[in-house]
Amino acid sequence: MKQLFFIAGMFIASLTMAQSKYEAAMTKGLQMYKDAKTVADFQETSSYFERIGDAEKNQWLPFYYATSALYVTGWMDPKADKDKIAGECSVILTKADALDKNADLYCMHQQLDVMQMVVDPQTRWQTFGAAASKALADAKRADSTNPRIYYLEGRTVLGTPEAFGGGKAKAKPLFEKSIALFATYKLPSPLHPNWGKDEAEKALAQCQ
Numbered sequence: 418m419k420q421l422f423f424i425a426g427m428f429i430a431s432l433t434m435a436q437s438k439y440e441a442a443m444t445k446g447l448q449m450y451k452d453a454k455t456v457a458d459f460q461e462t463s464s465y466f467e468r469i470g471d472a473e474k475n476q477w478l479p480f481y482y483a484t485s486a487l488y489v490t491g492w493m494d495p496k497a498d499k500d501k502i503a504g505e506c507s508v509i510l511t512k513a514d515a516l517d518k519n520a521d522l523y524c525m526h527q528q529l530d531v532m533q534m535v536v537d538p539q540t541r542w543q544t545f546g547a548a549a550s551k552a553l554a555d556a557k558r559a560d561s562t563n564p565r566i567y568y569l570e571g572r573t574v575l576g577t578p579e580a581f582g583g584g585k586a587k588a589k590p591l592f593e594k595s596i597a598l599f600a601t602y603k604l605p606s607p608l609h610p611n612w613g614k615d616e617a618e619k620a621l622a623q624c625q
Contacts, residue, residue, distance in 0.1 A: 439476065442469050443608050446482060456490045463487040467509055477522070478608055480513035484525055485610075491532050499536050503529045520563035521610045523556035527569055549573065564598035565613040567591045571620060585624040592621035 446469065449462045463486035470479030484506045491502040506529050513522055527549045534545035550573075556566045571591030577583025595617040604611055 439473060440608065443478065450482065450486055456493050459486045459490050470512060475516060477513040477516040480509055481521060481525060481610065484510045488528060488532070499532050503532045518559060520556040520560040520566060523552045523559060524565050524569055527552035531573065562598055562602065564595045564602050567595035567598065568613045568617040568620065571595065575620065589621065589624040592617050592624060596621065
């Protein structure tokens with residue numbers, strides 16, 4: 418019996434160590450993300466997170482952050498090949514999709530769709546605009562309390578001409594809803610996505 422308890426204790430201890438190792442690696446990656454300033458920094462951060470995901474096998478968060486860090490590079494340089502970057506991001510994000518279906522992943526899909534749409538809005542609106550809208554609809558079905566959904570929806574509406582149902586007046590309630598949800602939103606863990614509140618507040622200020 419003592420031997421069984423010993424074996425069980427060793428098993429639990431090994432699980433705890435493995436979890437701590439993962440959490441430590443993720444914490445390091447999040448700090449890298451926070452400190453990143455150049456395209457090279459974000460590319461390095463993306464690769465770092467992807468290596469964590471490939472090693473862990475069952476964690477979607479590393480692939481989410483790997484996608485997010487690479488996505489940022491598409492906006493840092495006006496001449497960046499957004500189609501190429503979005504394509505590379507999609508390959509990584511597919512790994513996360515295979516592990517989970519949740520609002521933050523759908524929000525990431527929406528951002529990639531928008532990135533490709535802005536390359537040529539007039540000709541791509543029907544394809545990528547529709548895909549972006551579907552991604553947010555899927556996000557709402559997954560978790561309608563996620564505040565980032567309404568921030569991203571507000572950004573889309575804000576960037577849409579008033580003649581087509583957009584503009585500040587239509588976007589304002591969405592940013593207000595996002596901020597209200599942030600007031601009660603509880604993170605599943607310290608490692609989960611926690612961005613959007615500051616962005617929503619700045620966007621709301623644009624609508625005043």
